Amino acid sequence: MTDRRRPGRRPGSADTRGEILTAARRVFAEKGFDKATVRGIAREAQVDPALVHHYFDTKEGMFAAAMELPINPQQILPVLFDGPREEIGERLVRTILTLTADEKTRAPVLALLRSAMSNEQAVGMVREFFTSALLYQVADRLGVPQLRVEAGFAQMLGIVLARYVLKLEPLASAGHDELVEILAPTIQRYFTG
Amino acid sequence: MTDRRRPGRRPGSADTRGEILTAARRVFAEKGFDKATVRGIAREAQVDPALVHHYFDTKEGMFAAAMELPINPQQILPVLFDGPREEIGERLVRTILTLTADEKTRAPVLALLRSAMSNEQAVGMVREFFTSALLYQVADRLGVPQLRVEAGFAQMLGIVLARYVLKLEPLASAGHDELVEILAPTIQRYFTG
Numbered sequence: 001m002t003d004r005r006r007p008g009r010r011p012g013s014a015d016t017r018g019e020i021l022t023a024a025r026r027v028f029a030e031k032g033f034d035k036a037t038v039r040g041i042a043r044e045a046q047v048d049p050a051l052v053h054h055y056f057d058t059k060e061g062m063f064a065a066a067m068e069l070p071i072n073p074q075q076i077l078p079v080l081f082d083g084p085r086e087e088i089g090e091r092l093v094r095t096i097l098t099l100t101a102d103e104k105t106r107a108p109v110l111a112l113l114r115s116a117m118s119n120e121q122a123v124g125m126v127r128e129f130f131t132s133a134l135l136y137q138v139a140d141r142l143g144v145p146q147l148r149v150e151a152g153f154a155q156m157l158g159i160v161l162a163r164y165v166l167k168l169e170p171l172a173s174a175g176h177d178e179l180v181e182i183l184a185p186t187i188q189r190y191f192t193g
Numbered sequence: 194m195t196d197r198r199r200p201g202r203r204p205g206s207a208d209t210r211g212e213i214l215t216a217a218r219r220v221f222a223e224k225g226f227d228k229a230t231v232r233g234i235a236r237e238a239q240v241d242p243a244l245v246h247h248y249f250d251t252k253e254g255m256f257a258a259a260m261e262l263p264i265n266p267q268q269i270l271p272v273l274f275d276g277p278r279e280e281i282g283e284r285l286v287r288t289i290l291t292l293t294a295d296e297k298t299r300a301p302v303l304a305l306l307r308s309a310m311s312n313e314q315a316v317g318m319v320r321e322f323f324t325s326a327l328l329y330q331v332a333d334r335l336g337v338p339q340l341r342v343e344a345g346f347a348q349m350l351g352i353v354l355a356r357y358v359l360k361l362e363p364l365a366s367a368g369h370d371e372l373v374e375i376l377a378p379t380i381q382r383y384f385t386g
Binding site: 130 | 289306315340344346350351356360376378379382
């Protein structure tokens, strides 16, 4: 513990990474996602900004790691945009159903939503992260009004909560194909209708 | 306090009603909505079941009062069903937007959802209440598969959370007409498509 912040330690040590993440959680919670900077997090962790970049390519990646999200929206978005535009509804619904079916992916996302529901500071951070890293990107890439993207986000947010938190039946037990059939046209209409 | 449970007190006293509600909250939390009975709540409150009926017409009404919900789904459902079937999507979206725009209505509903998100005992009670008092009724009255009703519920749940908890913009500031235009066709398709 005593030599943690001594200059000259190896950049590869697990502690450095952990220290950056602890600092990141503090800075994201205080400043929100948009106003937090790599430089500010490096200062809080007392490391060189280059080292933060070495561990985490982007601010989105650092946020995902700090919140223990197993996936970063930047990894999902290419999947959405890669394919015919008239099938984006199906791709989006199927991707979200697949990701949330895995408890290891789902649990940290639900934890983030729970903290947003009960904590005013967390809500700002979560809102800014979803907006900057996900909703704005989709609206921009598809040339769709952000309100329509948010309507689609709300549909899938409600599905995940109704399926895994409220555990409404038959929704909680429904198969992916059945849900894609019902939900994909909704997302498709919001995004291209 | 000492004479509260003495037989022969006046049925009209505010304490009796409060005592029934306290008992109801305890019984709903323990047994869930479906297994709770008027008789069991009367026993817990040490009053005559007829007195419970005198204060609360139905179990749904008692639940709404116990959870301090300002509205009972049984009061909303007739509004939904009263009118052309091809406009039910618009009626439902407009009703939910209007009800949740009022902070006095919204706050206890959000409190119920928050407790469901953080408490395994609450979640069962909330699930059963939504299913019995709302989702099952809609599916039954419209002759629609319950899965499709739940998809519509999920859409509106997501909208209320994204608008009032996450406060995503532009969704949080969007007007009712604009939202009805986007969302009504979704609900209409789920219910009659």
